Amino acid sequence: MMRAMMRLATERLILPALAVVAVGLVLCATGLAFDFRAMLAGWLPAALFLLGLPLGALTILMVHGLTGGRWGEAIRQPLRALVATLPLALLLLLPVLLRLDLVFPWASADAAALPETVRQKFSYLNVPFFLLRFAACAAIWLVLAWRVLDWTTTDSGRGSAGRGKAYAAGLIAHGLAVTIFAIDWMLSLEPEFSSTIYALLEASAEVVGAYALAMTVLCVNRSIEVMAGGEEDVALSEDLANMLFGFVLLWTYLSFMQWLVTWGGDLPNEIRWYLIRSSNGWQYLLWLLIALQFAVPFAGLLSRDLKRSHAGLLSICGIVLAGHYVDVLWRIRPPLADGNVIAFWYDLAALAGAGGLWLALLLFVLGRPDRIALWCRRPVHG
Amino acid sequence: MSLYGVIAAFADPEALTEAVRTMRARGYRRMDAFSPFHVHGLADMLGMRKTRxxxxxxxxxxxxxxxxxxxxxxxxxxxxxxxxxxxxxxxxxxxxxxxxxxxxxxxxxxxxxxxxxxNRLPEYYHPVFNATSFTYARGGKFYLLVEAADPKFRKGVTKGQLTRLGAETVEEVEA
Incomplete structure (x- = not known):
């Protein structure tokens, strides 16, 4: 009966989401006609944010396949639904592929005028190789999503027993793909900047976002604060919240380390990445990011009472998810911006169009989890 | 030699928790319980404050x-x-x-x-070790100690109450 109620609730939300999509896409089309470059600049952060959610869910599912644990079995369903949205999230990047030259400096018409250090990177940063790498990453993820959705079908937990090697191999392939993807689509927006920690930072940020969203879905559907957790006296919500705490701390650690190394090195090519992001109003976004993705969840998740309160969990998860969006925006948007606050309507249009479309698909899958079976080409019982 | 309290030994945790509940209901406040392993909810019943x-x-x-x-x-x-x-x-x-x-x-x-x-550790002396039923050789039971400082404590009455609650042994503890 609960499942039926949830189906009704989620499917009721699909139509409003599609209405938002219509408005958003009309605005996006207007934006494209108005200023192609500005529209892509607004679209890219939204698309990367949305793609990060299924990728993060994929990471969590594979890590849980290796480690096991009650927390992962509880949160598996929403994570599987997130992974199932991967194809749409990949399609959302296609508009950017049409005009790479408008977004990436190394692909632009005046690429020859770039500094010597960047021109030396052209053997890697060129359009055909970029497209080839993106196709390879997409192929790896689609295969992984297809396999992982199949492996995590059973609720018995049997899946993790004999599949340790498969999950490990999957994680290695996933790690490589995320590394290439993060360098290509995020770091190469400023080709003079390099950071070896960045790919791991992106992967951990994806995990934070996907986990916060999956936990929100779980909280909305069930009273997880009264379900039994891994140990006596511990509620399931406490275990789940502690995992969120761990993911947030990992992201904080990696973000801080990248900054500490860059700050310590104090080299013009590297520190510019931070200077752009801490001036012209972006510093307010940075403060917001620190508050939403570190300070508030850190202080909140220290409290056991909060981890056992339904409203508290929901708000913490919402705050972390919002923080993840701010994180993506803060990392991607500044080099594409022209210093005009009004240009943010492009972001809002892209978020409504792309985000609404993706959300409608997620709700569609959440309403009837057996729809994930479309991936596996075989009926799922139950 | 002064009297520290009386200690009752119970065979199982259920008997101990039942005894604690009954004695609390009778108004006893200065009590302590001992068991070989964690007994669920016992600390709450004894009125111990939440850990700080x-x-x-x-x-x-x-x-x-x-x-x-x-x-x-x-x-x-x-x-x-x-x-x-x-x-x-x-x-x-x-x-x-x-x-x-x-x-x-x-x-x-x-x-x-x-x-x-x-936990008031290290504690080198505690009167409870004077009780023979609490010794290493005869231990391993579930104990309830009622201190003589408790306002409701009357030696004979308290011992009788503990016996009727199913205690295997009830023993006086010297300070």
């Missing part, structure tokens, strides 16, 4: 971080100012790492010593 150890640990973490940050600040600003690569003397990003480590150390020390203090 988490606050101690938080305090230890803050003290550790502030102390070490201050120590670094003192050494680079006052004691031995040293210009490293043109960076400001107060290079807080680098200090945060050490301050964080010190916070963890402070939290761990606060947890360890706070736990000892909360």
């Amino acid at each position: 150890l988490p606050w101690t640990i938080l305090g230890g973490a803050i003290v550790g971080a502030v102390f070490v940050y201050g120590l670094i600040l003192y050494s680079v600003e006052i004691d031995f100012p040293l210009n490293v690569g043109g960076r400001p003397l107060h290079s807080w990003p680098a200090f945060l790492v050490i301050a964080f480590e010190a916070a963890i150390l402070g939290a761990a020390l606060a947890a360890f010593f706070g736990m000892l203090a909360a």
